Amino acid sequence: MDILANYLTYICGAENVKRDEPLARWTTFRVGGPARFLVLVESKAVLQKLISALEYLAYPYFVLGLGANVLASDQGYDGVVIKLNCQKIEHNDVFVYADAGAKLGAVVNYARDHGLTGLEWATGIPATIGGGVYMNCGAFDHSLSDVIVMVDVLQKGQVKTLTANQLDFGYRHSLFMEEPAVILGAYFRLAKDEPAKIATQMQEILTKRRRHPHEPSAGSVFKRPQPNFYVGQVIENLGLGGYMVGGAQVSPQHCNFIVNQGGATCRDILQVLYHVQDTVEKATGVLLETEIIFLGKMD
Numbered sequence: 144m145d146i147l148a149n150y151l152t153y154i155c156g157a158e159n160v161k162r163d164e165p166l167a168r169w170t171t172f173r174v175g176g177p178a179r180f181l182v183l184v185e186s187k188a189v190l191q192k193l194i195s196a197l198e199y200l201a202y203p204y205f206v207l208g209l210g211a212n213v214l215a216s217d218q219g220y221d222g223v224v225i226k227l228n229c230q231k232i233e234h235n236d237v238f239v240y241a242d243a244g245a246k247l248g249a250v251v252n253y254a255r256d257h258g259l260t261g262l263e264w265a266t267g268i269p270a271t272i273g274g275g276v277y278m279n280c281g282a283f284d285h286s287l288s289d290v291i292v293m294v295d296v297l298q299k300g301q302v303k304t305l306t307a308n309q310l311d312f313g314y315r316h317s318l319f320m321e322e323p324a325v326i327l328g329a330y331f332r333l334a335k336d337e338p339a340k341i342a343t344q345m346q347e348i349l350t351k352r353r354r355h356p357h358e359p360s361a362g363s364v365f366k367r368p369q370p371n372f373y374v375g376q377v378i379e380n381l382g383l384g385g386y387m388v389g390g391a392q393v394s395p396q397h398c399n400f401i402v403n404q405g406g407a408t409c410r411d412i413l414q415v416l417y418h419v420q421d422t423v424e425k426a427t428g429v430l431l432e433t434e435i436i437f438l439g440k441m442d
Contacts, residue, residue, distance in 0.1 A: 147202065151182055151223070154192050159183040166215035166438070169207060169226070171269060173359040174409050175215025175438070178224040185228050187242075187297075187327055194325055195300055197223060205438055206325055208274025209246070212361050216439030217409040224438075227273060231328075234259065238292070239331045243273030247280070250331075255345060260336035261290045263344040267352040269362070273326040278434070279317050283348070288312035290331045298324035315366050315434055356394040358402035364416060365399055365431040374431065375399035381422055388414040410442050 151160045160182050166175030184190045197204045203222030207213065227244030232253045234240070239259065241250045247270045251262045264285040268275070279288050291307050296319075303324075311318040319326065355362075365374045378384070378398035386393045390407030393415060394400040401415050416433070424430045 147200070148180070150196060151180060151193075154196065155182045155184060155189060159185065163219075164224070166210075166219060166224070169224070170210035170213050170215050170361075171359055172210075172214055172361050172407070172412065173403050174217070174407055174412065176217050176219030178220045179222055181224045181226060183226050183228050184244075187229060187302075190225070190227065190229070190325065190327075191297060191300075191302070193225065194297055198300070206273065208244075208271035208277075209269050211269035212274065212278060212280075212434060213436050213438050214361060214409060214412060216437075216441055218440050220439040227271070229328075237333050237335060239333060240328060241272045241331070242328045243271060243276075243326045245272050246270070247272060247275050251345065254333055255338055255341045258335055258338050258341070259333040260341050260344075261331070261333035263341060263348060266345040266348040272329050276326050276329050277317055277319050278315055279312050281315070283351075286312070286314075287329075287331075288317075290333060291329055292332045293330040295327040295329070296324040297327055298322075302327065354396070356396045356400045356402050358394070358404060359407075360394070360400045360402045361435045363399045363434055364401050365419075366434050368429050368431065372429065377423060377427065378419055381426055383419055383422060386415060386418065388418075391415045393419060413441060 160180060162180055163177040164181035165177050167173050184193060204225055205220060206225045229242040229244040231242045232245050232250055234257055237259060239254060247265055247268050251265050254262050264283045268280060268282060270280055275287050276294055279286050294305050296303050296305060367374055375398040383393050384395040384398045389411030390404050391411035392402050392404050394402045401412055420431050
């Protein structure tokens with residue numbers, strides 16, 4: 144283990160390597176035990192060296208965005224959690240490029256400032272570009288796949304550029320869920336419009352989002368199984384709003400959110416999640432699929 148620690152320090156710098164780092168500090172649920180190592184990566188060159196070393200050693204790793212769609216185990220993660228700090232954003236005419244570590248909100252604001260429309264719906268979504276592409280995040284009947292042209296990835300030691308039609312995008316789905324790769328950055332095709340008009344649309348979206356719960360959460364927990372199956376409404380109609388185990392609660396404000404009311408554990412959240420799944424399946428015959436990603440060993 145000391146050999147690995149020394150190598151991580153050599154590649155990433157001592158200031159960027161954290162041992163036994165609580166994942167609760169890095170996820171929006173504010174739960175999760177310690178990662179064996181958490182490393183902050185400042186450049187793609189460093190990332191490529193790091194991934195090559197970890198894959199050569201067959202040592203487990205997980206690339207973390209903002210941690211806004213992740214439930215981390217109470218036991219933590221027995222591997223290396225990689226946090227990308229590469230955040231370049233640039234454009235050429237209507238094409239915008241953003242590094243995987245760039246915040247989606249920063250890209251939305253950048254597009255507005257340069258008179259480019261097509262991402263207003265993403266206002267307020269807590270995600271990085273890498274995490275957003277992986278999940279094909281979306282809202283209000285839009286998703287990133289609507290505007291993605293290409294994605295740069297690191298796969299089996301090689302940097303590749305994949306076009307949108309190679310990415311198997313679907314509802315909260317991308318190729319990367321079946322074929323692991325490290326997303327390096329994405330290219331978007333937007334359209335020209337007046338910054339003031341874009342800003343107005345963004346404010347309207349933000350107003351809608353303010354109705355969502357403000358307690359620590361991972362956003363919507365379950366995917367919509369059918370176009371007219373509104374998960375939050377179904378859960379509410381079954382009387383599950385406010386259902387609570389420990390510090391984890393089905394939010395009465397939006398029943399597709401599980402919130403941390405203080406002191407929740409991963410186990411609490413899982414028990415609430417499973418109870419909701421079981422109740423909905425018994426009532427409707429539909430087994431809800433989760434949007435969130437599980438990190439580490441689950442009880």
